[in-house]
Amino acid sequence: xxxxxxxxxxxxxxxxxxxxxxxxxxxxxxxxxxxxxxxxxxxxxxxxxxxxxxxxxxxxxxxxxxxxxxxxxxxxxxxxxxxxxxxxxxxxxxxxxxxxxxxxxxxxxxxxxx
Amino acid sequence: xxxxxxxxxxxxxxxxxxxxxxxxxxxxxxxxxxxxxxxxxxxxxxxxxxxxxxxxxxxxxxxxxxxxxxxxxxxxxxxxxxxxxxxxxxxxxxxxxxxxxxxxxxxxxxxxx
Numbered sequence: 001x002x003x004x005x006x007x008x009x010x011x012x013x014x015x016x017x018x019x020x021x022x023x024x025x026x027x028x029x030x031x032x033x034x035x036x037x038x039x040x041x042x043x044x045x046x047x048x049x050x051x052x053x054x055x056x057x058x059x060x061x062x063x064x065x066x067x068x069x070x071x072x073x074x075x076x077x078x079x080x081x082x083x084x085x086x087x088x089x090x091x092x093x094x095x096x097x098x099x100x101x102x103x104x105x106x107x108x109x110x111x112x113x114x
Numbered sequence: 115x116x117x118x119x120x121x122x123x124x125x126x127x128x129x130x131x132x133x134x135x136x137x138x139x140x141x142x143x144x145x146x147x148x149x150x151x152x153x154x155x156x157x158x159x160x161x162x163x164x165x166x167x168x169x170x171x172x173x174x175x176x177x178x179x180x181x182x183x184x185x186x187x188x189x190x191x192x193x194x195x196x197x198x199x200x201x202x203x204x205x206x207x208x209x210x211x212x213x214x215x216x217x218x219x220x221x222x223x224x225x226x227x
Binding site for chain 2 (some may be wrong): 004006031033035040041042043044045048056091093095101102103104105106107108110
């Protein structure tokens with residue numbers, strides 16, 4: 001069990017550029033979640049997958065955001081035409097579908113939009 | 115919909131003193147409740163979870179939490195604070211189907227030598 005990994009750890013981009021983040025969950029976990037955390041706040045739910053199916057998206061996930069989990073393993077989160085308000089920590093978590101809801105988080109990707 | 119409220123955004127304790135972090139939940143169904151810890155520039159680490167078994171839950175690093183349905187609370191305690199406990203702590207609740215977490219705003223713990 002190597003834990004949840006996320007890449008890159010830090011990303012600085014200019015407003016209007018597209019960015020993509022990757023999450024590799026714990027291998028035996030079916031569920032994968034994305035959260036966004038801004039300074040001084042708790043994480044906010046963005047979307048989640050069970051295997052390759054995206055089952056729910058938060059209203060926070062505007063049409064500039066898209067997430068995929070093509071083979072039910074790793075996931076990507078893409079933000080198009082980034083805005084300064086997108087600056088945040090993006091956290092990925094995974095969990096077993098047979099568990100009791102516990103989720104294991106990766107180290108996060110910190111996005112700064114200049 | 116489930117939600118949690120953490121009372122107190124900042125707690126300062128002396129090394130060796132009791133740590134008490136307060137969390138109240140709102141849920142229309144029996145909740146799953148969690149406490150997570152976050153160190154600077156890191157992800158969240160699961161401290162403990164309540165999933166309707168024992169009401170007193172023991173976690174890692176000497177932390178424990180008690181589920182009180184009558185008070186809709188799930189407060190986190192540690193009898194003796196250590197310098198390494200300085201971090202931000204989040205209470206979270208999830209539904210029983212989708213398991214997505216709703217977090218409180220967090221409580222920052224400072225430990226004084």
